[in-house]
Amino acid sequence: NAGVTQTPKFQVLKTGQSMTLQCAQDMNHEYMSWYRQDPGMGLRLIHYSVGAGITDQGEVPNGYNVSRSTTEDFPLRLLSAAPSQTSVYFCASSSSTRQLMFEQYFGPGTRLTVT
Amino acid sequence: AQSVTQPDIHITVSEGASLELRCNYSYGATPYLFWYVQSPGQGLQLLLKYFSGDTLVQGIKGFEAEFKRSQSSFNLRKPSVHWSDAAEYFCAVGALRGSTDSWGKLQFGAGTQVVVTP
Numbered sequence: 001n002a003g004v005t006q007t008p009k010f011q012v013l014k015t016g017q018s019m020t021l022q023c024a025q026d027m028n029h030e031y032m033s034w035y036r037q038d039p040g041m042g043l044r045l046i047h048y049s050v051g052a053g054i055t056d057q058g059e060v061p062n063g064y065n066v067s068r069s070t071t072e073d074f075p076l077r078l079l080s081a082a083p084s085q086t087s088v089y090f091c092a093s094s095s096s097t098r099q100l101m102f103e104q105y106f107g108p109g110t111r112l113t114v115t
Numbered sequence: 116a117q118s119v120t121q122p123d124i125h126i127t128v129s130e131g132a133s134l135e136l137r138c139n140y141s142y143g144a145t146p147y148l149f150w151y152v153q154s155p156g157q158g159l160q161l162l163l164k165y166f167s168g169d170t171l172v173q174g175i176k177g178f179e180a181e182f183k184r185s186q187s188s189f190n191l192r193k194p195s196v197h198w199s200d201a202a203e204y205f206c207a208v209g210a211l212r213g214s215t216d217s218w219g220k221l222q223f224g225a226g227t228q229v230v231v232t233p
Contacts, residue, residue, distance in 0.1 A: 004158075040226075041225055043207075045221075090159065094219055102149070102209035102221060
């Protein structure tokens with residue numbers, strides 16, 4: 001099993017550009033999440049999904065869109081990049097089983113710089 | 116409001132010495148508690164977890180943590196650190212509250228950076 005994979009590993013964007021961060025998991029997990037990590041702030045939840053076709057906002061959703069058309073994939077879209085979105089982005093997945101839904105498996109991250 | 120606090124931003128410890136990282140939480144429901152470790156440039160790896168039962172839990176890499184309900188704490192310990200333990204450590208909390216909005220969501224502390232000196 002590859003677990004949770006993310007592409008790209010690194011990305012530099014100019015302000016106003018758009019892009020999609022890819023996330024895929026092969027563990028048949030129903031729950032998937034996107035986090036951003038900024039120094040001194042831990043990980044903050046951007047969006048999450050409890051299954052295909054179901055998404056909801058997390059703590060810091062502004063400027064990001066998600067969709068979940070399959071169980072495996074959960075892409076994160078930046079519609080118009082801003083310097084404030086410079087961060088490291090992590091995708092995570094977990095089972096929907098009680099208790100296990102909180103045991104999240106993380107991808108390796110995407111380091112995004114917006115100039 | 117729910118919160119997770121890691122009071123120590125940065126800890127320096129000598130190789131072979133003991134390590135304790137603090138985590139305090141404020142949650143309205145019985146929490147599920149986790150410690151994750153992040154090595155430089157890497158993703159997060161689960162060290163250990165507490166759901167219920169024995170309040171002292173063992174994890175990977177020789178780490179253990181103790182849940183103290185009366186103190187709302189879940190401190191991480193290792194008796195003797197190795198140079199490879201240099202990393203950032205995150206405490207995370209989740210809870211099954213009445214609303215399904217909380218299901219599957221983790222709240223993370225700000226992290227503690229551990230530096231190991233020879």
